[in-house]
Amino acid sequence: MALVPTMGALHEGHLSLIRAARVENDVVVVSAFVNPMQFGPREDLERYPRDLGRDRRLCEGAGVDLLFSPTAEEMYPRGFSTWVEVEGLTDGLCGRHRPGHFRGVCTVVTKLFNICSPDRAYFGEKDAQQLAVVARMVRDLDMRLAIVPCPTVREADGLAMSSRNARLTPEERAQAPSVYRALSAAKKLVETGERSVVAVRDAIRTVLAEADLGEIDYVEIVRADDMAQVSVVEGSCLIAVAVNFGGSGTRLIDNIRVSA
Numbered sequence: 170m171a172l173v174p175t176m177g178a179l180h181e182g183h184l185s186l187i188r189a190a191r192v193e194n195d196v197v198v199v200s201a202f203v204n205p206m207q208f209g210p211r212e213d214l215e216r217y218p219r220d221l222g223r224d225r226r227l228c229e230g231a232g233v234d235l236l237f238s239p240t241a242e243e244m245y246p247r248g249f250s251t252w253v254e255v256e257g258l259t260d261g262l263c264g265r266h267r268p269g270h271f272r273g274v275c276t277v278v279t280k281l282f283n284i285c286s287p288d289r290a291y292f293g294e295k296d297a298q299q300l301a302v303v304a305r306m307v308r309d310l311d312m313r314l315a316i317v318p319c320p321t322v323r324e325a326d327g328l329a330m331s332s333r334n335a336r337l338t339p340e341e342r343a344q345a346p347s348v349y350r351a352l353s354a355a356k357k358l359v360e361t362g363e364r365s366v367v368a369v370r371d372a373i374r375t376v377l378a379e380a381d382l383g384e385i386d387y388v389e390i391v392r393a394d395d396m397a398q399v400s401v402v403e404g405s406c407l408i409a410v411a412v413n414f415g416g417s418g419t420r421l422i423d424n425i426r427v428s429a
């Protein structure tokens with residue numbers, strides 16, 4: 170049995186996870202739960218897109234066997250006081266910028282695993298740190314399932330699919346592809362021999378400057394296996410970016426893998 174954990178507002182990225190799950194499992198469960206515990210007090214919990222009717226139709230069309238959409242009260246009854254926390258891997262990137270975020274993710278994902286007992290769970294590589302953190306949690310806590318990573322799905326202009334894209338203003342949406350353009354430029358730079366983190370980050374910032382409606386949250390180069398910052402680009406690395414489009418309050422993240 171497969172679980173595809175989501176926060177709803179399904180898009181083609183989620184559908185690709187569902188399709189991958191469909192070919193490898195007899196039963197596919199999708200969870201759609203906007204998990205309050207992974208949002209900070211100044212984040213977009215209230216504004217996060219929700220459309221359960223549409224999610225249900227998409228799941229039916231994709232051959233999902235069960236759509237699990239619990240309420241916050243069902244997931245977090247009064248007196249709830251148990252948390253799952255992965256250390257180290259959560260220190261940088263989104264972990265640094267969103268304190269408590271991964272504690273909320275790990276706790277809800279553990280609950281979803283316990284509720285659904287899947288053999289496999291499917292996660293997108295767009296949320297690379299989340300994927301690494303969940304895989305580590307599963308290993309460390311001997312959870313009896315496999316985590317299956319799935320490639321990022323992009324719009325024709327390169328923008329990584331995300332439920333949050335729907336909230337961008339038309340002007341922000343026009344600028345948003347510069348995130349992937351910046352990452353692609355960085356990858357090209359590495360492929361042509363650049364090893365300096367400073368130079369690669371500078372190149373990313375130069376491209377991102379085109380998106381003047383966005384404010385850079387971070388531009389980081391980390392080791393792919395443990396998400397630790399590197400001083401030279403070497404081995405398998407992840408170049409990761411987060412940009413905040415303040416007009417609509419939409420934070421976009423994206424990443425690209427490089428091998429040097």
Ligand code: PAF
Pocket residue numbers: 174175176202204207274277278296299
């Ligand atoms: O990636 C997401 O949508 C969420 O973080 C997840 C894994 C469903 C947990 O709430």
